[in-house]
Amino acid sequence: EGDKQLFGESLRGRAGEAGIEEGDEALDRIVARPDCARFLARRFLAFFAADAWPEAVEDDLAAHLAAHELSAREGLRRLFAS
Numbered sequence: 415e416g417d418k419q420l421f422g423e424s425l426r427g428r429a430g431e432a433g434i435e436e437g438d439e440a441l442d443r444i445v446a447r448p449d450c451a452r453f454l455a456r457r458f459l460a461f462f463a464a465d466a467w468p469e470a471v472e473d474d475l476a477a478h479l480a481a482h483e484l485s486a487r488e489g490l491r492r493l494f495a496s
Contacts, residue, residue, distance in 0.1 A: 421447070451480040458486075458493055471496070
């Protein structure tokens, strides 16, 4: 129920039904970060593709994810079509 720190910023703690809003706010902060698309790209590549890949492949997939609002469907479509 207490306040938390997320990426160096305070997140007001809430209890009960309002706790859902707290979780939503935390998720909004996570996906708003510029490195979120790159993180997802790395996870998709590691799970579906290989142990290592060219940086250009990661860059392309991260840019594609960012352009499509981090849509897993669009990211995987791009990965499987490559």
